[in-house]
Amino acid sequence: MPTKSEVKAVLECLDSNKDGKISVEELKSFLDSANCNLKREDVEAFIKTHDADKDGKLDLDELVACLSCE
Numbered sequence: 001m002p003t004k005s006e007v008k009a010v011l012e013c014l015d016s017n018k019d020g021k022i023s024v025e026e027l028k029s030f031l032d033s034a035n036c037n038l039k040r041e042d043v044e045a046f047i048k049t050h051d052a053d054k055d056g057k058l059d060l061d062e063l064v065a066c067l068s069c070e
Helices: 004-014 024-033 040-050 060-066
Strands: none
16 A cells, blocks of 8 residues: 555646645546546546545545545
8 A cells, every 4th residue: 555655746746736636637637648538527426435525626635545545
């Protein structure tokens, strides 16, 4: 399992607008560039499932929890 610092590095890489959170658009863009052509609805559902504060984005703590690092 990745460490929290490793997850933070991933978040910083994906966070194109540097707000400390991963949006649907940022995750979808990354997945498209990696040839993982998921539907936008699937990316939205993934984020919604793991978005504890319901702001529509994943912050570091939500991403860590999602990856079961803690």
